[in-house]
Amino acid sequence: MVKVYTTATCPYCAKVKRYLKSKDVEFEELDIEKDPAAREACKKLTGMDWAVPVTTIDNETFVIDYDKEELDKLLCL
């Protein structure tokens, strides 16, 4: 399952979500502002205190920000 770590106000998070929807990719959204466990998981994954949007498919490889090329590679689009 694809996971996207987000915050509610981040415009790039919204763009990543729209992109995944446009490609019919199902994903779980985790708001790191509201969910401390998600924030910890995102921190563990990226090594960064705070980074959004982060898209991951296996909790090992991930893409930070809206980077179409990298997202396409990660999700084999």
Place this chain on the structure above:
Amino acid sequence: MKEHIKKDVVIIGAGMAGLTAALYCGRMNLNTLVLENGLIGGQIANATDIENYPGFVSVRGGDLISTVQTQAENFGAVIDEFDEIEKVSLKSMPKIIETQENIYEADVVIIASGMNRRKLPLPEEKKFAGRGVHYCELCDGHAYDGKIIAVAGGGNAAVDAANFLTKYAKKLYLIHRSEFRADEVSQKKLRANDKVTIMLQTEIKALRGNKKLEEVEVLDKKSGETKTLLIDGIFVNIGVEPNTKLFKDELQLTASGRIPAGEDCRTEIPGVFAAGDVREKQIRQLTTAAADGTTAALLAEKYLAKLKETI
């Protein structure tokens, strides 16, 4: 195999200028496509409180732009925010815009590609990007709740970012290499906040830290004194540069990299218009971007009508 698609108007950029042009073109029943590979809204997508756009006491950039987007789409304009332009040929008839997925042929192109934010010109910037160096206060501001934040820059975007970040910061430094360029109203709001220390005529010389940013070294240009500030994060708003790389072989650009075009937004190439911050002009405001979008669209329609008469 890329598909060839015919359009009356292709608008490059979905900031205020581009979306206003799209709204007008759509309303005139022109077959209109907007291509945007960044954020819809451009620079104002990140703006927190806009207080100088007529009709609104205060409005979030994202909310304002989403309304203009809806208006444009309601009139039939199509906005593609995922396809990326690879090359353009503006002198041909029709004009060709080749993207990763399609080849668009259009009689009119309105360039409203706006500006990109400048990065902090220090070698350590890359090391600390996302680890203390940030460019989007709406995205990353919350991470610095109760922490010490710096904002680099002295224009409207920097001062607005600083004002927004005071809600999280325990202490906030605004560091700018020269004098303020921001509106007096925003400056006044920032100066009134006792969490804020304003450091003008101050240059950032180095970023330091182990895994993440821990301190910045700054030079007070007046006294020549160097200081180290302990900070948790810095938000960079040190200006913008025109997004015109794609057009440099097609159009003559000004020394600042913008597109020369008069108040009528016409460029040196018939059927090619430049609107918004990408056009060389004195005043760059949201209102003037909307005005440019309007002008470009209305004159594009006249150009198209004339073109049809000659065929």
